[in-house]
Amino acid sequence: MSATDFRQTVEDGDRTVLVWDWGVRVFHWSLVLCVGVCACTGFLAAPNWLNFHLAAGIAIAALVVFRLVWGWTGSEYARFSSSAVKASALRQHFSDIVRGRRIRHLGHNQAGALMFYALLAVLILLIISGVMALGGAVKQGPLAFALSFAAGRTAREIHELLLFGLLALIAAHWAGVAFESWRLRENLVRAMFTGRKSDGAASSQPPASARPAEAATIVLGIAAIAVPGVIALSQVPAKGVPTEPLHSAYLKECGDCHFAYPPSLAAIATWKAVMDGLADHFGENASLDPARAASIRDWLTANASERWDARAANMLRRVNAADPQRITATPGWTRVHEDIPDSVFKSKAVGAKGACKACHRDAETARFDPQGIAIPKEAQP
């Protein structure tokens, strides 16, 4: 046990001791930043900010892995062993508070330790549900090959509920810190910056010191397996996402006048209604040679949204009975575009609601990834 890990300095006439080592402090404040970015991009930002949300989420996953390792390899108060929660000790802690007994703790008190584990658990569940939502509902990431859209949507709802849980825990955490700081006349927030607390309650036992080399080895070992694994799994084709090229006659005959909507964007009923009504196609005559029309009709109905599980296919599958031919009249389309003013669609850069490609860079692939959305500058209100 080296003396440097148990330095005692004189500060404001008070002796202080290092409680929160650099690992704990860097973890804590990086986590604050990343959770902030995740919450803001998840709740407030437009969908094309998804990459920021993912980057912050990945950072949280890395931080949690580090913290779990640091729970074994960090210095005394970073360790799980010094934050063990016992029901009897927890009861004792609250009874001390109620009876006005001011007992100081250098590391986590019993309530603080419980909060520490609860936060870690919720963060781990948030990471898992986030990766599941990304895989199923956005068809991206390491689980895209395995999860259905429905499973992804459920995971997304759980992810959202967990965030409310996390926000509640954070609020309780602040309340606990504020209460203990007041009760024990000790600035606990400052202690998380400086790492130091006055040593009035220091035990006579010299505290355990950190083993950073061991921590680095374990973290790098986990990364060496997890990073290539996640990258490899993310390359596996997503479940139910069409990849075949468009029928050449369809591309020519339909794509001459409008964006050649991939067939997965509309239901069988829509394609049948469209192909049977070409003589009055949205107010224009778009009739085709019957043999060519039949071949296009067969291909469209065989590849309609019912066959696929992609995000857009799921969202646009329900037909608007009052306007069954129009993809932009489906309840799904209307819902996700409701915040976009009409002036954007009428602008020269876009032209019409059906000009998907004007704003969705990957519209031709039928993926409609959130990251591919960019409303042209000239069209913005």
Next chain:
Amino acid sequence: MKTTLIAFVCLLGTAPLAAEAEPAHTPILEKYAIEAKAADPSFSGFSGERGKSLFFSEPATGKPDTPSCTSCHTKNPKEPGRTRAGKEIGPMALSVKSDRYNDSQETEKWFGRNCDSVLGRPCTPIEKGDFITFMASQ
């Protein structure tokens, strides 16, 4: 052998001249001329002027969203137009888009659709020939 070669080289030299002499839209015009003559024996040739007035007219007898050719093709045949679905249409003027009116099937398809959309009836062979004559002069 030598003379054949010289003759061949001479032929090669005249090939571009021959192409210039007969623009790619000529066969279509000839076909419409035969049809026009059959329908009206007094037919005496296409007129770019008539084609121009057809293009700029506003018959509004077809479908309500397309009262005129210019609804989508704009009033300047050298400029690209735009479909109601927001997609660009290549310019109609032959000087700007040289591959226009060289494919009979394609040309017939568009006359078939758009005459119905704008006029509410099929175009006559004279109207088609006039239209192409006007666009060839642009």
